[in-house]
Amino acid sequence: MKNLTLKIGMVAMAGLVFTAISCTKLNEELYGSKSVSTGGAGSASDLNGVYAQLNGQTNQANTYALQEHPTDEMMGPTRGTDWGDFGVWRKLHTHTWDAFHQQVSDTWDELNTGVYRATQVINTSGVSTQNKAEASFLRAYFMFQVVDLYGKAPFRDPAASSDANPIVYNRSDATDFIIKDLEYADTNLGTTAVAGHASKAAADALLAKVYLNKAVYKASTVGGPFTFVADDMNKVITYANKVIAAGYQLAGPGKYFDNFSWNNSTLSQEIILGLVNTSTNAPANAHNRWRMVMHYNQSPSGWNGFTTLADFYKTFEPKDERIGGSYPGLTNLNGLTTGFLLGQQYGPGHVALTQRNGSPLIFTPNVDLNYSTEAQGIRVIKYFPQPKADGSVNDDYATNTYVILRYSDVLLMKAEAIMRGGTDPNGQTALAIVNNIRTTRGASELTALDAKALLAERGRELYWEGWRRNDQIRFGTFNDPVDQRPSVSDKSRTVYPIPQRAVDSNPNLTQNAGY
Template identity: 55%
Template sequence: MNTLRYKISIILAGGLFLGIVGCTNLEDKVLDRPTQSSAGSNLDPVSLLNGVYAQLNPLVSQENVYAMEEHTSDEMMGPTRGTDWDDFGTWRRLHQHTWDANHNQVTNAWDVVNTGVFRATEVIAAAEDGSVIEAQARFLRAFFMFYVVDLYGQAPFREASDGFEVNPKVLSRSEATDFIIQDLETALPTLPALGSGTNATPGRATKEAAQFLLAKVYLNRAVYKQNPEQPAGPYTFAAADMNKVIEYTNAIINSGKFELEPQGQYFDNFHWDNTTLSKELVFVIQQEKGAPVADVRSRYYMTLHYNQTPSGWNGFTTLADFYGSFEAQDERIGGAYPGMTDKLGYNAGFLVGQQKGPSGANLQDRGGNPLVFSPTVNLLYSDEKVGIRVIKYLPEPGNIDQGGHDYVFFRYADALLMNAEATLRGGTGGSPAVDLVNQVRNARGLSNLSSVTEADLLKERGHELYWEGWRRNDLIRFGTFLEPFDQKPTTSPAHVVVFPIPQRALDTNPNLKQNFGY
């Protein structure tokens, strides 16, 4: 990173995290070798469960899991700006699909998500069979294992009772997918419905969150069941899987608990008070203003210039082609947001052109030149001004670092678009795909499409869900992940649709085998 302040904040955050949720000894950073298990101990299952929920917080970092899902795609890059943001090429290698088994973020993300799986397994072992605590832990284990499967294609697994000397067994991608579905289907009848009690909020595991994740798994099941030596497809989407997607998303749609934010209010989903304002939140990290547990502020610090408010890290940008794919009337492009723009100077959404400060005056860069964000970026050699920035989560004026933004994992608009995609891929029982897509488009100020193709749907998903951590997953499923895009001029080799197993993990667990192509 390019700021000492950022490095210090990460160190402090890491220390606090370990102090709060240190129910499991994490001294050994590779999950394959936890130092001890709490199974059979007298630890309170509720406390253990809270530790699993806390393991969600690292997913909010701009690094690791989030970076692997976004920097590898056609909607985000991290250009080197002089000596800033070089970081030994970590961002370039993600964007250009040239990572290897020793890439720092590939290794760190592996630790984060596998730790979540193991901690949830500990809760399941300690909780009463059939209890709500066990059901929540099964959902969380499925949630973390979904990322293991999606990113790495195989999943080490150990029971909570296994001793230190036991090498974790390894589930293939296909086996792990079935494991996720079994966990979710086991948990679903016991999980509370959203709104049925004090703890049945989008910040906890609910029936609706489980239904959403089941739909996501079934939507990608063809990808995850693919021959490991042909990971890029072509994929065959079974009608039975698509029917499951429709079944589970229909349950969410027909629950009457969610609705799209109306025209002009898209960014309420990412407001510092989105808990109250948004009716789209299915599963989130719930946060309290003044005491956030996850670093949602990274979503605006990672992109804002040093001379904006707050003084950001001046890093990540979107790609000009992605920005140019939006229709002019699409409110998701952004614009002035009352209560933020009038105080901080910039809009919600995409920031391009001359930037203004809190007083409305034109800002300058560090050299005294006009601060103009231009679309063209060179990944290797850029100055501090180039690149279109993105403000998805809205900074709260006067409370920049302590906002109460709930961090969104699952959102209602995605459920509608998954339902449409499943219908387009041969599923039955849902509304016509074009009707669902138009429902989303109309809410964002756009006119109806007369029909919908796969290309239309992929574009709509990109426009609706940009910078929310789904783009790599979508591009792979639609078969376009390997194609050239800005600053990645060549077609990528097929094996990179799955990341390598980190070398450190291979060295500690002989049951793991490196993925095809690495």
């Protein structure tokens, strides 16, 4: 089994709690203040603290929200007094955020904290090659998200004077920095995926993603046009082939949702990078992924929040297993199905559920971003809980491994690189790669492949996994109108603003154009 999982023990979590109590100055330093403790790091416990910072990726807010809500596959409708939240979700979907938006600010803090903690480990005198390689991978991942979302990256050397403001890398230079970190990790990490540690395959997969997006990050104008050069596309293919050679496999026919089940750490051979949760220790608990969509009267009781868009749902063929349906051990006990929830919903014992007013709980395709009823909108169940024998669920310690990098993503990146002018030394074609995924998932073969078809396929395979914004920007569709956003948005929206308090506190930071 080729699963890479990151398991954070209670000792590491205790250390993280301590850090959270004392990190005010750290956060201020990262974004402009001039006082921070830069004590030594580099031990296993220090590295575990960097890994623990990844747990924030499972939050339904922050990085995940910024990567999904502005796209054509997710929205957060307001339902009466529920989910108003001062418009934070609506503003993301309508591309009307500003430099004071809560998710914009919180994500900046969270990701840059990860960069800083990893740098502390890397810069420690005497740090082992293994720890340095793992920390280099983690720093690259956090900085990749910063560069992708904000277009520039502040950086503080822990050895720098406490009076010095963090330097700021522009998008191009930060991309080169990320590649250098990942090359070091790729050279020095082991080939075996061990729970709690990064591997060569994780570095290779992220290198492929960086090179695939290099045209976006090196563009002279934010939002494009983008020039995908053959050398970069060949790099994508090279690194994708390394992952393929490591022995990962697509989930077989009828097994797509095994990648996200409560025992996906043993069922799935697609997980390259993931965060492990157990029945006694779930620091990266994925339960918000179902609670953020499920109705109050479903089991477990949800928060009745986010939905997909009807137009996105319509891109699936009826026989495509990725659209969802019954799942053994879930639906027969709990009534919940996987994938897209549409129509009458059922609970344990196959009891037809009702809304709070007693009317049938029938999820409908129509949804209004500003004024939805509690049953409007198609819900999405990608991860799902493990029911008890009576169908009830206690998901305080949900055991789903949270997936960050997945094998099918690597295959689709390779297909895209070939389509954009790269050459595969193994002779595969982009169409053959895509059709292999489609037929494995129960969908019909395509007869031709272009950019529109490949973006649609990435959506069907990777929906709600946190990559849609990144994909849409690269394919030039991010600013296009969608249901509930009728107008084209400005290309400046392809990066978020730097939080205003960060700009105010660090003279090396300048605000992004358009904000």
